[in-house]
Amino acid sequence: MTTNNNLLVELFVEELPPKALKKLGDAFATVLRDQLIAQGLADAGSVLTAYASPRRLAAHLTNVLAQAADKAVSQKLMPVTVGLDAAGQATPALLKRLAALGADAGAVPGLQRAMDGKAEALFFQSTAKGATLAEGLQKSLAEAIAKLPIPKVMSYQLETNCELPGWTSVSFVRPAHGLVALHGDAVVPVAALGLTAGRQTHGHRFEAAVDPIELRDANSYAGQMSEQGAVIPGFEARRLEIARQLAEAAVKVGGGMQPIDDDALLDEVTALVERPNVLVCEFEREFLDVPQECLILTMKANQKYFPLLDASGKLSNKFLVVSNIRPDDASAVIGGNERVVRPRLADAKFFFDQDRKRSLASRVESLAKVVYHNKLGTQGERVERVMRIARALAEQLGDATLARQATQAAQLAKADLVTDMVGEFPELQGTMGRYYALHDGLDAAVADAIEDHYKPRFAGDELPRNPVGVVVALADKLETLVGMFGIGNLPTGDRDPFALRRHALGVIRMLVERHLPLDLRAVLGSGFAAFHAPKGGELALNDPTDALEAFIYDRLSGSLREQGASAQEVDAVLAPRPQRLGEVPKLLAAVRAFAALPEAPALAAANKRIGNILKKSPEADAHVSDLLLKEPAEKALHAAMREVVPVADAQFEKGDYTASLQTLAALRGPVDAFFDGVMVNAEQADLRLNRLGLLMLLHAAMNRVAQLERLAA
Numbered sequence: 254m255t256t257n258n259n260l261l262v263e264l265f266v267e268e269l270p271p272k273a274l275k276k277l278g279d280a281f282a283t284v285l286r287d288q289l290i291a292q293g294l295a296d297a298g299s300v301l302t303a304y305a306s307p308r309r310l311a312a313h314l315t316n317v318l319a320q321a322a323d324k325a326v327s328q329k330l331m332p333v334t335v336g337l338d339a340a341g342q343a344t345p346a347l348l349k350r351l352a353a354l355g356a357d358a359g360a361v362p363g364l365q366r367a368m369d370g371k372a373e374a375l376f377f378q379s380t381a382k383g384a385t386l387a388e389g390l391q392k393s394l395a396e397a398i399a400k401l402p403i404p405k406v407m408s409y410q411l412e413t414n415c416e417l418p419g420w421t422s423v424s425f426v427r428p429a430h431g432l433v434a435l436h437g438d439a440v441v442p443v444a445a446l447g448l449t450a451g452r453q454t455h456g457h458r459f460e461a462a463v464d465p466i467e468l469r470d471a472n473s474y475a476g477q478m479s480e481q482g483a484v485i486p487g488f489e490a491r492r493l494e495i496a497r498q499l500a501e502a503a504v505k506v507g508g509g510m511q512p513i514d515d516d517a518l519l520d521e522v523t524a525l526v527e528r529p530n531v532l533v534c535e536f537e538r539e540f541l542d543v544p545q546e547c548l549i550l551t552m553k554a555n556q557k558y559f560p561l562l563d564a565s566g567k568l569s570n571k572f573l574v575v576s577n578i579r580p581d582d583a584s585a586v587i588g589g590n591e592r593v594v595r596p597r598l599a600d601a602k603f604f605f606d607q608d609r610k611r612s613l614a615s616r617v618e619s620l621a622k623v624v625y626h627n628k629l630g631t632q633g634e635r636v637e638r639v640m641r642i643a644r645a646l647a648e649q650l651g652d653a654t655l656a657r658q659a660t661q662a663a664q665l666a667k668a669d670l671v672t673d674m675v676g677e678f679p680e681l682q683g684t685m686g687r688y689y690a691l692h693d694g695l696d697a698a699v700a701d702a703i704e705d706h707y708k709p710r711f712a713g714d715e716l717p718r719n720p721v722g723v724v725v726a727l728a729d730k731l732e733t734l735v736g737m738f739g740i741g742n743l744p745t746g747d748r749d750p751f752a753l754r755r756h757a758l759g760v761i762r763m764l765v766e767r768h769l770p771l772d773l774r775a776v777l778g779s780g781f782a783a784f785h786a787p788k789g790g791e792l793a794l795n796d797p798t799d800a801l802e803a804f805i806y807d808r809l810s811g812s813l814r815e816q817g818a819s820a821q822e823v824d825a826v827l828a829p830r831p832q833r834l835g836e837v838p839k840l841l842a843a844v845r846a847f848a849a850l851p852e853a854p855a856l857a858a859a860n861k862r863i864g865n866i867l868k869k870s871p872e873a874d875a876h877v878s879d880l881l882l883k884e885p886a887e888k889a890l891h892a893a894m895r896e897v898v899p900v901a902d903a904q905f906e907k908g909d910y911t912a913s914l915q916t917l918a919a920l921r922g923p924v925d926a927f928f929d930g931v932m933v934n935a936e937q938a939d940l941r942l943n944r945l946g947l948l949m950l951l952h953a954a955m956n957r958v959a960q961l962e963r964l965a966a
Contacts, residue, residue: 257318258437260289260386261471262394263304263311264445265431265454271307271524273404275488277426278305282312284400288393289314292384293321304475304486306527309454311486313474317436321383328354330375333366337375351377386436391443394434398445401426411447423447431455438470456482457528459578484527492523495575498531499559502573506533509564512573513549522557526577534558534591535571540598546684547601547674554678555597558590604673605688612693613668613686613703620667628740632667635732638783639663642728645779649771650724659724662702665690666725669703683707698722709759716763723763730756731780738797738804739784757808761834768835775832777801806830813841821964822848828960836908843910844959852921853964856955859924861962863952866933866945873945875953881943886930890923891947898954910958917955924951 262285269277282303289295295317304311330336336347343351343361351360354377365376384392403426411421423429423446434441434450443450453465460483468477478484485491496519499512523529540548545568552558552572559573574590576583621633629635643663647656669675669686687704691697698721705722706729708714717723737743737751744753764771777798784794806827813823818841826840847853867873882888897919904913933948935941955961 257316259471260295260314260317260390260441261311261433261435261468261474262390263309263431263433263454263474264398264429265309265433266425266429267427268307269305269310269427269524270404271521273402273426274305274307274524275520276402278303278310278488280400280402281305281310281397284397285312285393286314288396289317289389292389292392293324294318294384294386294389302487305488305524306484306486306491307525308527309486311433311474313471317386319436320385321389323383324381326379326381327365328377328379329369330364330377332369333373333375336364347375354379387442390434390441394443394445398425421447433468435468435471454478454482456484457577460528485529486527488523491526491529492519495519495523495526495529495531498529498575499573502531502533503561506561506569506571508569510561510569510571511564512559512561513553515553515559518553518557518559522559522575525557526575528577528579530576530579530583532574532576532583532587532590533571534574534587534594536591536594536598538570540602541568541570543598543602543605544685544688546681547605547678548598550678550680551597551601552594554680556590556594558594600677601674604677608672608674608685608689609692613665613689613695614693616668616671617664619671623670626736626740629736632670635736636664636667638736639666639725639728639732641783642731642779643725645782646724646727646771646776649775649779650720650769652720655720655724658696658699658721659702659728661695662699662706662721662725663728665695665699666703666706666729702726709762711755712758716766720767723767723769727760727763727776728780730759731776732783734760734801734804735777735780735784735797736794738801739781739794741795743800753804754808757805758812761805761809761812764834765837770833770835772832773802773805773834774798802830809834809837813837818845825959825961825963828963829956836910839908839910840958843914844964846911847914847918847958847961848964850915850918852918855925856918856921857961857964859928860952860955860960861965862928863948864962867949867952870945872942873949874942875949876946877950878943881939882947883940884931886923886926887944887947890920890927890951893920893923894947894951894954898950901954902957905957914958920951920955 264281282301286295286299286301290297290299295314298316300315302313304313330347330350336344336350338344343358347361348358351357356377356379360377363378365378366373367376368374405426406424407427408422408424409428411423425446429446429448431454432443432445432448432450433452433454434443435452440450440452452468454468455461455465456463456478461481462483463481466477466481468474475486478486485494503510503512548568549560552560557575559575561569561571561573563569572594574587576586578586580586617633617636620636621631623632624630625632625635640660640663643659644656647659666683666686669682669689672685672689674685675682683704683706687700690700690703698719701718702722702725705717705719706725708717708722708726717726733751733756734753737753742751742753749755760776763769764773764776781794781796781798810823810827813826814820822841822844825844826837831837831840877891879891882891897916901913901916904910904916931944933941933944935944
């Protein structure tokens with residue numbers, strides 16, 4: 254064994270869970286490397302390569318030492334007052350401690366003294382021999398296995414490797430059958446999961462040229478696995494190869510076809526095959542009469558196939574299969590996959606045909622039998638609440654047609670939950686509702702709203718495509734938020750089982766990005782009122798409006814910061830609790846422009862000072878008498894405010910917040926002069942109250958757009 258070489262470790266196991274494979278492979282390799290570095294057997298310059306296939310987890314690490322360098326170790330013994338007597342001689346306690354470390358009284362003169370907290374202590378300097386690779390790898394391997402993010406542990410029996418027959422119980426993600434540990438070309442004597450390390454591994458179940466494979470050295474692993482084992486061991490390399498073959502196959506099909514873009518599906522298929530071979534299959538064109546979302550979902554979810562779409566995104570009757578074998582004649586594989594998918598598609602067609610025999614409206618009554626939440630009633634009761642909220646929001650927007658359409662869409666939005674298709678594929682809720690609504694002859698705006706009322710489903714998802722969908726989506730999310738907050742089901746830490754944070758962000762995005770002229774407080778009030786209307790039921794629901802309003806502003810604050818706004822800017826804008834969330838982007842832009850002005854720091858500081866003064870002066874009244882203005886500086890400030898504030902107010906009312914703040918910046922000089930030349934807390938009560946009134950008017954004018962004192966350093 255050379256002193257410095259590359260290391261390979263492989264665990265050969267039964268088929269690993271595909272959805273967890275990439276994470277398992279990365280975790281195994283990373284922990285192994287980190288542990289070896291911690292023991293001085295590798296360094297930060299060592300290059301790690303992780304391998305993960307359905308039947309193996311492996312790691313290759315460069316520049317690994319056969320033995321770590323010796324390390325100087327400083328061990329605290331005891332306080333000086335305990336270890337040495339008045340004459341400076343070692344006490345029995347010190348001698349006993351040294352003996353435990355393999356030293357004697359001769360080591361006392363060499364002990365180091367150093368402060369340890371408030372007392373001086375004695376330290377013993379020694380050299381710890383560096384760990385050998387066998388020792389260090391054994392520890393690292395155990396740690397890597399222990400820290401694997403295993404979704405579910407299996408317990409299984411292994412036959413013991415000794416003279417006496419017997420079995421030992423092992424727990425791991427899947428039964429392990431082989432362990433390889435090579436440092437250069439030498440086997441490292443380690444053990445794990447009842448296995449002893451060697452240099453033999455196995456390739457593809459059916460297509461390996463050699464079995465078992467005798468690995469020459471650590472660096473030959475990937476090459477031998479590919480050439481002799483018919484396996485691409487690297488997850489990323491296999492994923493790239495599958496993507497390349499998918500694109501190539503689509504080009505051969507022609508017609509501008511593209512395989513469906515689905516990273517999760519590509520990851521899962523990469524975790525299912527060791528030797529990918531993409532094949533083109535097809536199904537009968539008659540199935541294309543079924544909504545393509547149904548066909549795509551059944552092919553992806555049940556069979557792990559890649560549907561082919563044309564340039565316009567329309568599904569074709571051809572699809573791609575990633576096989577794990579490469580026979581000379583693939584016709585049997587192709588025919589087998591076509592036979593397997595046919596009954597799946599036939600089921601989808603049957604569900605679609607059966608569902609259309611009944612209208613969506615006829616299914617609404619069935620929702621009364623579906624429990625939504627044990628404290629909030631059935632889906633039927635929930636639909637009634639969503640309808641009331643949707644109608645109230647549309648009426649606040651002043652649109653009678655919108656109110657009628659939104660109420661109808663809200664009534665039908667959950668009806669597809671009791672269809673056969675959604676029963677089989679819950680992911681299609683909303684999507685199937687739209688198809689069935691169009692089949693029933695409903696207005697396209699209503700049908701689109703039925704599909705869109707779940708949007709946005711995740712960060713970055715698109716918003717509902719029309720006003721009806723926006724109103725129903727708002728109503729649906731508000732019903733969930735108000736209901737869950739009302740019964741005390743709040744998110745805690747990283748737990749949010751009802752996705753309330755996501756719902757809050759959805760509400761925010763619709764109010765902001767659609768610039769809806771709705772006051773947040775009124776919107777939340779409509780949500781709460783829906784729980785206490787006729788037919789609302791007797792629900793033990795507390796009024797969550799205050800808590801929910803704070804929750805939404807908190808989510809909005811986080812969202813704005815993620816988009817690049819500074820904490821000071823966000824706090825300044827949101828502190829006054831602007832009710833029209835659609836105005837927030839303009840308010841933020843105005844604050845950002847104001848903060849860049851040379852007058853901004855002084856005015857922000859003055860605003861903070863005024864706020865502090867007014868907090869201590871509850872008797873202040875926003876009123877100023879010209880007769881009580883005595884000092885030139887307070888007269889000048891009052892005159893400047895009379896000139897500037899009406900202009901700024903007019904700009905504010907027009908929604909030109911940037912101009913409003915820039916107009917107010919002209920008050921910087923008079924404000925500075927006021928604080929330099931005027932005693933606010935004058936002994937004469939009427940003068941003091943008049944000056945406080947002036948400051949109160951100034952404070953109100955300066956804080957209409959944002960709480961400027963939040964910008965003060």
